[in-house]
Amino acid sequence: MTDALYTLANPQRFTRLTDRLLPWLAAATIITLVIGLYGAWFVAPPDYQQGETIRIKYVHVPAAWMAMFGWTVMTLSAFGTLVFRHPLADVAQKAAAPIGAAFCAVCLITGSLWGKPMWGTYWVWDARLTSMLVLLLMYLGVIALWRAIEEPTMAAKAVSIVTLVGAINLPIIKFSVEWWNTLHQPASVLRLDGPTIHSSMLWPLLVMGLAAGLGFGTLMVMRMRTELMQRRMRRLMLTAAREAI
Amino acid sequence: MLDLGRHGGYILASYAVTIVIIGGIVWQTVAQYRAARTAIAKTAIARTGERSDG
Numbered sequence: 603m604t605d606a607l608y609t610l611a612n613p614q615r616f617t618r619l620t621d622r623l624l625p626w627l628a629a630a631t632i633i634t635l636v637i638g639l640y641g642a643w644f645v646a647p648p649d650y651q652q653g654e655t656i657r658i659k660y661v662h663v664p665a666a667w668m669a670m671f672g673w674t675v676m677t678l679s680a681f682g683t684l685v686f687r688h689p690l691a692d693v694a695q696k697a698a699a700p701i702g703a704a705f706c707a708v709c710l711i712t713g714s715l716w717g718k719p720m721w722g723t724y725w726v727w728d729a730r731l732t733s734m735l736v737l738l739l740m741y742l743g744v745i746a747l748w749r750a751i752e753e754p755t756m757a758a759k760a761v762s763i764v765t766l767v768g769a770i771n772l773p774i775i776k777f778s779v780e781w782w783n784t785l786h787q788p789a790s791v792l793r794l795d796g797p798t799i800h801s802s803m804l805w806p807l808l809v810m811g812l813a814a815g816l817g818f819g820t821l822m823v824m825r826m827r828t829e830l831m832q833r834r835m836r837r838l839m840l841t842a843a844r845e846a847i
Numbered sequence: 848m849l850d851l852g853r854h855g856g857y858i859l860a861s862y863a864v865t866i867v868i869i870g871g872i873v874w875q876t877v878a879q880y881r882a883a884r885t886a887i888a889k890t891a892i893a894r895t896g897e898r899s900d901g
Contacts, residue, residue, distance in 0.1 A: 654851045654858060655852075655854045655857065657851075657858050658858055658861040661861060661862060661865045662861070665865070704868050704869060704872040705869075707868055708864065708869065711861075712864060715857045716857065718857060719854040817873075821872065824880045825879075828883045831884060831886075832883050834887060838887075839890070
């Protein structure tokens with residue numbers, strides 16, 4: 603595992619590897635998304651209490667998973683930046699933030715649109731909803747921090763510290779429905795005693811989750827490659843400027 | 848055709864919002880990727896005659 607990480611430490615090797623990987627990742631995302639959407643819309647039955655509104659769950663839940671996954675990736679990358687000084691760790695961190703923020707926004711908005719017909723309100727200051735909103739604000743904060751600090755090494759260190767501190771919010775989000783009396787229902791998929799939802803609803807949800815994960819991976823690889831190219835571009839321009847003096 | 852019932856508007860709005868936000872991040876990612884590829888290829892060729900896409 604460690605060897606594999608160090609093998610990828612060379613940006614050129616990473617680019618060569620992802621050259622081959624990227625089309626497969628994109629294709630797998632599209633295929634799983636089509637299967638997941640088919641299952642969510644045409645196979646999964648309406649819920650006996652929620653009716654057709656349950657179909658919102660097939661985008662809301664995977665978005666919530668990806669929002670938390672994004673911060674987990676950033677936390678591991680922050681650790682890689684500060685402890686191992688892995689040359690791609692800060693690149694991964696920078697690439698994951700906007701994707702995680704997008705999924706977090708989707709989670710909050712779709713949850714709100716589900717809440718109105720089911721709870722009678724778009725928003726309550728419930729522990730799960732509030733901790734998820736805090737996650738979105740943290741995402742926006744680290745994106746702003748990357749842009750505010752011009753020197754990339756300094757920016758990476760500052761973002762890494764904020765990311766590691768912010769990681770405390772992940773268990774709070776996960777266990778908020780157990781620690782506090784919330785309007786949000788408890789976990790029904792990621793439970794120690796197994797999922798509590800029927801298999802006809804579970805498999806489309808898991809496939810949609812897989813599609814979201816593959817989509818996250820595809821976008822992240824593309825954004826990492828973009829960042830590497832932009833850094834190389836800056837180096838080339840600096841060299842050109844030095845030669846011109 | 849699926850009958851989405853009286854809450855159909857909320858369901859369709861949820862999927863529409865998802866398409867807009869995720870579509871937006873996909874569009875931005877692809878646009879930046881292509882722009883960076885083009886820029887670096889032009890610069891590399893102009894400087895050294897090297898052909899590269901990253």
